[in-house]
Amino acid sequence: MGDAMQRIMLKSKLHRVTTTHSELNYEGSCAIDENLLDAADIKEYEQVDIWNIHNGERFTTYAIRAERGSGIISVNGSAARKAAPGDLLIIASFAQMDEAEIARHTPRLVYADAQNRIARTGKAIPAQAA
Numbered sequence: 001m002g003d004a005m006q007r008i009m010l011k012s013k014l015h016r017v018t019t020t021h022s023e024l025n026y027e028g029s030c031a032i033d034e035n036l037l038d039a040a041d042i043k044e045y046e047q048v049d050i051w052n053i054h055n056g057e058r059f060t061t062y063a064i065r066a067e068r069g070s071g072i073i074s075v076n077g078s079a080a081r082k083a084a085p086g087d088l089l090i091i092a093s094f095a096q097m098d099e100a101e102i103a104r105h106t107p108r109l110v111y112a113d114a115q116n117r118i119a120r121t122g123k124a125i126p127a128q129a130a
Contacts, residue, residue, distance in 0.1 A: 004098045011095040012040040012108035016053065017116050019087040021074035028077025030061050030091065034068035039110045039118050042093050050075070050083070051090045057082035063091075071116035 014036055021031070030050060032042070042048060044065050051058050061079050066072035073091075075083040083089060097105060106123040113119040 004100075006096045006098055007102060008094050009097050009102060009105060010107045011093045012042060013093070013110065014040050014042075014089075014091040015109060015111045016088050017073045017091060017112045018114060019075055019083045019085050019089055020072050020116070021076075022080040022084050023074055023076045024078075024080040026074075026076040026080075028061060028079060029064045030076065030079065031064050031066040031072055031074040032091065033066050033070050033072050033116055035118065036073075036110060036112070036116065037063060037065060039108070039121060040091075040093065041108050042091075046093055049092045049094070050079070051092070052083050053088040053090065054084075055082075055087065063093075073116055 030048060042063050045062050047060060048063050049058065049060050059079050059082050066074060073089065109122040109125065111119045
């Protein structure tokens with residue numbers, strides 16, 4: 001048999017975090033409260049996809065640490081044009097996995113309150129009502 005197929009799977013997401021800063025003249029990245037990074041198992045400098053619920057923008061950048069407990073979600077550099085303070089975001093990380101890893105995998109889902117504190121966590125996205 002050939003090499004096992006790899007799939008790119010959702011590793012974790014921060015759901016409905018609120019943009020606190022939009023810093024155009026800062027080196028690119030997204031600064032995220034360290035409590036949220038830990039809860040979502042996102043490492044500093046890890047690639048993340050960001051989806052802006054308010055304006056539909058979707059972009060890729062990397063995470064950097066913001067002060068633990070600060071609630072900071074700062075979209076920096078050119079990405080600052082895609083999110084303004086007050087915008088709700090979904091920040092997602094992905095991992096490449098083989099079929100055996102997928103069978104054991106559950107994503108880390110972190111849901112935030114209006115101050116970007118952890119409201120709850122989960123391991124599965126709830127089914128949508130028909």
